[in-house]
Amino acid sequence: MKQYLKLDPWNIIEEGFDPHNHEISESVFSIGNGYMGQRANFEEDYSGSTLQGSYMAGVYYPDKTRVGWWKNGYPEYFAKVLNCTNWIGIHVNIEGQPLDLATCNVKDFIRVLNMREGTLSRSFIAELPDGKEVKVEAIRFISVSHREIGAIRYALTPLNFSGQISFTPYLDGDIKNKDSNYDEKFWMEVFKEAGVDDAVLTIKTKKLDFHVTSVMSYTLSKNGQPLTVTPESVQQEKYVAHHLVMDVQEQEQIVLYKYVANVTSRDHGLGQLISTARALLQEAMQLGFEELLQEQISSWDSKWRESDIVIEGDIAAQQAIRFNIYQLNQTYNGEDDRLNIGPKGFTGEKYGGSTYWDTEAYCLPFYLSTADASIARNLLVYRYKHLEKAKENAKKLGFSKGALYPMVTMNGEECHNEWEITFEEIHRNGAIAYAIYNYVNYTGDTAYLGQYGLEVLTEISRFWEERVNYVPAKDQYMILGVTGPNEYENNVNNNWYTNHMAAWTMEYTLEVLTHLQQNEPLIYKELMDKMQLKEEETSKWQDIIAKMYYPYDTELNVFLQQDGFLDKDLTPVSELDPSNLPLNQKWSWDRILRSCYIKQADVLQGIFTLRDRFDLDTVKRNFDFYEPLTVHESSLSPCVHSILACELGYKEKAYEMYMRTSRLDLDNYNNDTEDGCHTTSMAGTWMSVVHGFGGLRIKDGQLHLSPFNPGYWKSFSFKVMFRTSRLKVTVSEHDVTVSNETDTQVQVNVHGSEYTVTGLSTIQVDL
Numbered sequence: 001m002k003q004y005l006k007l008d009p010w011n012i013i014e015e016g017f018d019p020h021n022h023e024i025s026e027s028v029f030s031i032g033n034g035y036m037g038q039r040a041n042f043e044e045d046y047s048g049s050t051l052q053g054s055y056m057a058g059v060y061y062p063d064k065t066r067v068g069w070w071k072n073g074y075p076e077y078f079a080k081v082l083n084c085t086n087w088i089g090i091h092v093n094i095e096g097q098p099l100d101l102a103t104c105n106v107k108d109f110i111r112v113l114n115m116r117e118g119t120l121s122r123s124f125i126a127e128l129p130d131g132k133e134v135k136v137e138a139i140r141f142i143s144v145s146h147r148e149i150g151a152i153r154y155a156l157t158p159l160n161f162s163g164q165i166s167f168t169p170y171l172d173g174d175i176k177n178k179d180s181n182y183d184e185k186f187w188m189e190v191f192k193e194a195g196v197d198d199a200v201l202t203i204k205t206k207k208l209d210f211h212v213t214s215v216m217s218y219t220l221s222k223n224g225q226p227l228t229v230t231p232e233s234v235q236q237e238k239y240v241a242h243h244l245v246m247d248v249q250e251q252e253q254i255v256l257y258k259y260v261a262n263v264t265s266r267d268h269g270l271g272q273l274i275s276t277a278r279a280l281l282q283e284a285m286q287l288g289f290e291e292l293l294q295e296q297i298s299s300w301d302s303k304w305r306e307s308d309i310v311i312e313g314d315i316a317a318q319q320a321i322r323f324n325i326y327q328l329n330q331t332y333n334g335e336d337d338r339l340n341i342g343p344k345g346f347t348g349e350k351y352g353g354s355t356y357w358d359t360e361a362y363c364l365p366f367y368l369s370t371a372d373a374s375i376a377r378n379l380l381v382y383r384y385k386h387l388e389k390a391k392e393n394a395k396k397l398g399f400s401k402g403a404l405y406p407m408v409t410m411n412g413e414e415c416h417n418e419w420e421i422t423f424e425e426i427h428r429n430g431a432i433a434y435a436i437y438n439y440v441n442y443t444g445d446t447a448y449l450g451q452y453g454l455e456v457l458t459e460i461s462r463f464w465e466e467r468v469n470y471v472p473a474k475d476q477y478m479i480l481g482v483t484g485p486n487e488y489e490n491n492v493n494n495n496w497y498t499n500h501m502a503a504w505t506m507e508y509t510l511e512v513l514t515h516l517q518q519n520e521p522l523i524y525k526e527l528m529d530k531m532q533l534k535e536e537e538t539s540k541w542q543d544i545i546a547k548m549y550y551p552y553d554t555e556l557n558v559f560l561q562q563d564g565f566l567d568k569d570l571t572p573v574s575e576l577d578p579s580n581l582p583l584n585q586k587w588s589w590d591r592i593l594r595s596c597y598i599k600q601a602d603v604l605q606g607i608f609t610l611r612d613r614f615d616l617d618t619v620k621r622n623f624d625f626y627e628p629l630t631v632h633e634s635s636l637s638p639c640v641h642s643i644l645a646c647e648l649g650y651k652e653k654a655y656e657m658y659m660r661t662s663r664l665d666l667d668n669y670n671n672d673t674e675d676g677c678h679t680t681s682m683a684g685t686w687m688s689v690v691h692g693f694g695g696l697r698i699k700d701g702q703l704h705l706s707p708f709n710p711g712y713w714k715s716f717s718f719k720v721m722f723r724t725s726r727l728k729v730t731v732s733e734h735d736v737t738v739s740n741e742t743d744t745q746v747q748v749n750v751h752g753s754e755y756t757v758t759g760l761s762t763i764q765v766d767l
């Protein structure tokens, strides 16, 4: 844990430059717009430790799998989000010396991520080795309204000298992924040109042929007046630049505005890349930096109007929730159903930028409640489009039918290489099925079931049907050799969560079949013909549902995470010397696997997901048993514990877990933020407020709230879109108000009582 950022409700602020924190800050201060994003690297040169990162959504590389011992069934490649052209770069030279914060004395450094407006800024005074001092004020953003455009305003003022300076804005495509398996560079040059008006660079991936074209241009000003300097064009391998040399007097301010358009072959024909990028760049430059900035501010204002959460009386909690919402909104906007949400968003390379079960199990609820239903629907359609690949994956692993969705994917193919993840973490199939239920339950869009949902559900049920193991001696079905959500156990038998999600999927699939048969007979028939679903299959599912084995201990009255869990030494985490933590950085893997310590919610994940199936006593017994054994070394864990703790009225635990999930990156809880932020778990943070403290549930098509104010906050409020209404819910110490911000009436259930909230009105209920 490391706390060096200042508390502020709308900004993330770093004061003073400490190179040891730089890579953490590069992650935390990242910016993006769903189409592209980047780490908060410096514009000028920096020879200290840095992780350069500029990413274009959906542009990836199938890097050849690297393992010590090949196992049949491994995917051929490990997909990687590609570190693309560095388009922010500006070499700055002062009287022959490069400006490089690693070699200067840096004073008055301040870096600000303005979450309200969607900008990243920095200012500092740099004293160069020869004593010359310059003041730099830089601000940049990736436009939300012009998704291919990035703009930078870079201002420099010599403080104690007059002399010659140069700016060299550049595009550098000679980029290597840090996680490249064989130290290979993935990009090839296709085209470059550095003319007077602009500079162009097109690079393409060595495999899959993704092309990325960047076009940049600039304007200059001196003390607010336009400045013209004849550029010297520079071209090197995969690199173009404009070299601008100028004389400047002490205290004169020179400003470079750098504009860049980045386009990819995912969206445009190869022949149109350059002309499209040029046209977009022209349009942006005609608007100019200030106008683009105003548009940026108003785009973010609309996002905040739909998704803001206000926490009064706790600035650390307030800043944290806005940070989480900010990152989610800048990572995914649902405009493109080929895209998804990588665990690190646009903030780092780890996890390859690929899609994990995180999307369905964690992210979906955020997008369901804060955006139009079509956005969440696109996340589901993404999986529908991968159904054929999921069927191939099941075949590849030896199944005769059904679909096994990949644990890690870019295009529907499995692309991870750890056997326990690819072969064993089959619980992801359950999360993907559950997301369909979650979406339909929330939106009421039952048409989705006939259009896409049933096929996915059926193929997943078919997979479970074949994956279970019937044990005649016990007359029960078991699921052997799996890894549950808790990745600190591998190859276990009967992971309670997995068994439950498997049986639940079959139950829900049968329910959907009956629904369609009764309500949409034509669609039902069409789908039956297409899927050739046989009576013997559905009756087998019924048998499995009835006879699924769930490990349980009758003395403790708790569900067992898996067979044999109680044979372990059950010393709680609180009794471990803290120097052992985090286990994944301090213990051998072997020791971790033998221990009882739980990386992330597992049984509790199941209780959280299928909450309606368990009474509060059951929740309490299991929470009290598993929480003390959980180390929360996956970012996905504390939010689930926080939500359950709210329901149990465990104020301190609920708050502790909330702070842990929400400030995970801001305070570097897991000591790994330099690799990137934990973007998918940020949706879990949002759930902790809305589903945890707000107690939001959808039951029988109605919105239910059971608010719980932990007592640390004067009040908190959140927005939710539900069906055709947008509601603002405010929970204070003594009451809850629900304001309907739209003009359609909605029924709301608060703590068991029903209320009608007519359009544009507010109700108040005592707590």
Ligand code: BGC
Pocket: 343, 351, 356, 357, 358, 485, 487, 599, 600, 633, 634, 635, 636, 680
């Ligand atoms: C967690 C997984 C998760 C992955 C990506 C891992 O540490 O154990 O559940 O899917 O991170 O976020």
